[in-house]
Amino acid sequence: GDSVTQMEGPVTLSEEAFLTINCTYTATGYPSLFWYVQYPGEGLQLLLKATKADDKGSNKGFEATYRKETTSFHLEKGSVQVSDSAVYFCAPIPNNAGNMLTFGGGTRLMVKP
Amino acid sequence: GAVVSQHPSRVICKSGTSVKIECRSLDFQATTMFWYRQFPKKSLMLMATSNEGSKATYEQGVEKDKFLINHASLTLSTLTVTSAHPEDSSFYICSARWTGGETEAFFGQGTRLTVV
Numbered sequence: 001g002d003s004v005t006q007m008e009g010p011v012t013l014s015e016e017a018f019l020t021i022n023c024t025y026t027a028t029g030y031p032s033l034f035w036y037v038q039y040p041g042e043g044l045q046l047l048l049k050a051t052k053a054d055d056k057g058s059n060k061g062f063e064a065t066y067r068k069e070t071t072s073f074h075l076e077k078g079s080v081q082v083s084d085s086a087v088y089f090c091a092p093i094p095n096n097a098g099n100m101l102t103f104g105g106g107t108r109l110m111v112k113p
Numbered sequence: 114g115a116v117v118s119q120h121p122s123r124v125i126c127k128s129g130t131s132v133k134i135e136c137r138s139l140d141f142q143a144t145t146m147f148w149y150r151q152f153p154k155k156s157l158m159l160m161a162t163s164n165e166g167s168k169a170t171y172e173q174g175v176e177k178d179k180f181l182i183n184h185a186s187l188t189l190s191t192l193t194v195t196s197a198h199p200e201d202s203s204f205y206i207c208s209a210r211w212t213g214g215e216t217e218a219f220f221g222q223g224t225r226l227t228v229v
Contacts, residue, residue: 034217043119043155043206043223089156093218105156 006104119221
């Protein structure tokens with residue numbers, strides 16, 4: 001079945017540091033790739049997505065590129081802020097609406113001022 | 114984007130009682146909804162797949178008699194935790210995917226259940 005390997009946390013950074021959270025996946029077919037973010041005490045929110053190879057998803061300064069050859073979708077941000085402190089989940093999503101999502105283990109990011 | 118509303122956001126109940134959590138897709142139809150459970154500092158674990166008009170499909174290890182799922186319409190799925198115990202305390206999240214073709218999954222805001 002599908003699986004996701006995500007960088008373990010917690011990741012602790014100082015404000016304005018560069019962030020990379022690695023994500024690699026195995027999937028049947030050709031999934032779309034998503035990063036979700038969960039702020040403390042809240043549900044999941046879509047952060048960004050990419051639907052085909054070499055697509056780059058971006059939002060709020062975060063970026064991730066769909067790398068089919070390495071089956072990866074690493075999340076990056078050039079300068080993190082305290083408000084970015086949250087848990088980030090990588091998820092390949094099959095294109096069949098009835099298929100479940102497979103999540104990475106989640107990476108907790110803590111940004112210190 | 115589409116909105117999934119989950120209610121209640123927080124609930125405290127006594128051991129032995131039952132709690133119902135609702136998940137509604139507000140502006141789209143979802144023939145399939147998913148229920149997840151999240152343990153502290155852990156990832157989401159799929160509990161069951163809820164199919165409109167039919168029985169839910171439960172993941173291995175999830176007690177279907179304890180976690181009752183009903184998907185009575187294209188916009189509503191409910192999860193009922195029956196005879197709740199303290200070990201059922203957790204964060205429960207539902208998600209839905211638009212049957213119209215979008216691959217994105219939309220999530221409810223989650224329900225924090227505390228059983229005392």
